[in-house]
Amino acid sequence: MSMLPSKSLLRFQAVCKSWHSLISSPEFIATHLHNFNQQNSRNIVRCCLWTEKKEVYTIHLDDQHLTLDFPIDFPFNLHRDEYGTIFFTLIGFCNGVICLYNERSTTYEIMLWNPSIRNKLTLTPPYYKPELSLVFGFGYYKTSNDYKVVRLAYDRSDMNGRPEAEIYTVKTAIWQAVGFPQDIPCYHILSDYSQVFFNGCIHWLAADLGVSNCSMLTFDMNTNLFGEIQLPKSLVLYSSMGVTLMVVGEYVGVIYSSRPSAVGSSTYKIWVMKEYKKPTSWTMIYDVNYPDTDLGRPLKLRDNGDLVTESRRCNLMICNEKVGCYTVGGCCSKGVKLWSISIDKYHESLALLDVGNNGLVEE
Template sequence: MSDYLPPNLITAILCRLPVESLLRFRCVSKQWCSLISSPHLISTHLSHSGYPLLLLRHLSTRTKNQEHYSVYLDSLKTENFAPVKELNFPFKTRSGNQFRVVGFCNGLFCLSDDLFGYTYTIVLWNPAIRKSVTLPKPRVHFGPYGPYMFCLGFGFDRKNCDFKVVRIAYLQNKYGAYSVLPPEVEVYSLSSGLWRTVDSKDVRCKIIEYFYSSVYLNGAIHWICCVKNDDGEFTSSLLVFDLTDEKFSEMCLPRELVHVSPLDLSVSLCEGQISMFWYEKGRDNGESCDFCAVWVMNQYGEVESWTKKFVVVLEGGLSHAIGFRGNGEFLVEKFVGDLMSYDPERKEFKDLGIHGGKDSFFLSQYAESLVLLDGSSGAVSDPSVASDAEETDSGLSEGGLLQEWYCSALYAKVSLCD
C-alpha cells in the first residue's frame, strides 16, 4: 500500500499512531523500519498526543516496597480513577527504597537513586519501548570532592531537540556547611552522552538537597531556592535554568511566600502553569501538615499574576500535595499514606483506595514516545538492575557512605543554609 501513497502522507499517518503499533510496523519492510526509527519521525511523533493520560507512581508497602507506575485516563468528564495501563518497572535501588522521579518529559522518565547514600545512578527510561540510558558518572563526586549535596533537573531543549539533565552540587566549607557558592553545575546531553560543566557564577542562592522539587516548563527547569539573611530570615524564590542558552535566572514567589522556609514549599504544575504548595507545618520535623495552600502563576514570569487558589485542610493531617487531575481535582497524600482526591469547589475529599509509602507519590501528564528507539547515546533494551554496577568512592564502605549521607541530610534540616 505504501507504494501508492506519497512519503509525506505515510509519515503524517505513522506519527499519529500508538507506539505499540509503530513497533510492530517496523517488520513491514526495511524502508518502514528505517522510517519509524528515524530522528525525524521520532521528533514529529512527539508533537502528536492522543487521549489525555495521567501517570501516577507510588511505592507499595504491601508488595515488598515495589514501585508501581500506573497510567490513567485524565479527561474532564472522568470521575472514576481506575488505571488503564500498568508500566513494567525493571529497576532496583541499592537502598531497597524507591527512586526519586526527577521528572517526566516527552515520553522519558529521569530517575535517580539518590535518596540514600552517594550513588551515581541516573537513568533515562522510555517504558513504551522498554529502553533506557544509564548516565555516566558526573565529574563532581565523593572521591575527589568529599561530602557535598546536590539536586537534579530534567527537561527538553526545544531549539536543539535534545534532552538534558542538570546537576547542581553544593560543596562543603571548612565549617562543615554545604554553602560554597557558586555551586558546581554540570549538564548531561542525551545527544552527546556526556556531562559538561557550565557557568554558574550568577547562582547566589541554595537549593535544599533531598527535599527539593523541580518543574520543567517553557524550555526551562525551575527549583525552589533560598538565601538566608544575616538576621536568620529566609528569602525564597525560584531558580530557573534555560536549557537552550544554559543560563540561570531567578523568578519571584508570591509576597506571602518569600520569607517562608523552603522546607515548607514545593513547586508543581497546574494546567500548564507554575504552582506553589505551602505547608503550614514544616515537613522537616516528620509531623503531618495542618493545611496546604495552593498558589498559581497565571502569567508566566509575572510576579503580580500569582493567585491563591484554595487551601486544603485534611482531618488527621496530610503528608504532602501531589498535583492536579484534568477534572480539576487535587490529589494529596494523607499522613498515613492514603491517596486522597480533593474537590476545591465542593470542598470534599474522596479516598482513591491507593496506599503508598511516605512521599513516594509522583504525578505527571503522560504521553508515549519513540525517543531512544534510534539507539542514541547507548540505549539498552529491557534494563534490569540499574544500580548493581555502582562503585564505592574513596575506600569507604557502603555503610560508611550511608552514615555520611544521613548526617548530611540531618545537617541540612537543622542548619538549612548556614
C-alpha cells in the same frame, strides 16, 4: 501513523526500510509525542512499596477517579542494606521519559527510562567529592529533540559557596561544565522537593539557609543559562518548608500548604504566574481550608480543579470541593505499606528509540 501507540509503531519498523526510517526520524518522534498524547490524556503514578520492597508504576486515565489503565514493568533492581530497601530518587518526568538517580551505587548512576518502548539508558556522572551535596534537574530541548540532565554540587561546609554545575546531553553523550552566574544569590536548592520542567526551563525551589526567604532557580535548556524568578510576595510570610512547585494547566505554579499535625487541619494556597518570568503576574487561584482534616502533601492541581494529595499513610487522594475526598484505587494492593507516592502527566513517546537497550528488561 503519528496517532498510533508506541508499541504498534515499534512493530511497524520491521515492515520495510522506509517505515523504519520514518518512525525513527526526529521529526516523526516529535510529531508522535504531540499528536498521540493530545488525544490520549493519562497520568503516571509511582508507588514505593515498603512492605513488598519494590517500586510500582501504573498508568491511569484522566477521569474523575483516575481509573487504572495498566501497570508498567519496572526494569531496575533496587539496592538493599542493613536498614532496608533503598529506593531510587525521582528527578522528574518529562515528555515520556523518567529520570532516576541511584545514590547508593558506586558510580552514582543516573537512569533515563522510557516505559512506552521499554528503553533505558544509564549515565555515569563525573566524580564528585563526598563532602558535596548533589541536586539534579531533567528536561527536554525541543529544537534538537534532545534530553538534558543538569547536576549541581554544593559544598556542605560553605553555605555561601557557589555550586559546581555540569550538564549532560543525551545525543552527544558528553558531560560539560556550566558556569554559575555571580549575579544570582547563592540560594541552596531544597533537594527534598521535585523539580518542575516548564516552558523549556528547569525550575527548582531555592532558599537562603539562614532565613525563610526563597525563590525559583531556573536553567534554560536553549541557552544553558541559570536565572532566578521571585515567588509571590505573600510567601515571604510563610516557611519555605511548606512551599512546592508544580505545573498548573498552562502556567508554572506554586502551592503553600499548612498542615499542623497536632490540630488535624490543612490549608492549601495556589498561585500561578500568568505571564512567564514576570513576578508581578502571580495570581492566587486556590485557597481552601479543611479545619478538621489533614489531606496530606499536595502533589498536583488537575485541570478540573481537583487537588491530588499524598495522605499521611502515603495513599493517593483526590479532593473535590463538591463530592469530598477519596482515595485513588489501583496503585497497590490493600494492606501494603507505602513509603512514598507521586503523580505526573504520562506522555507516551518514542524517545530514546535510537539509544539505550531497546526492549531489554533486567531480571
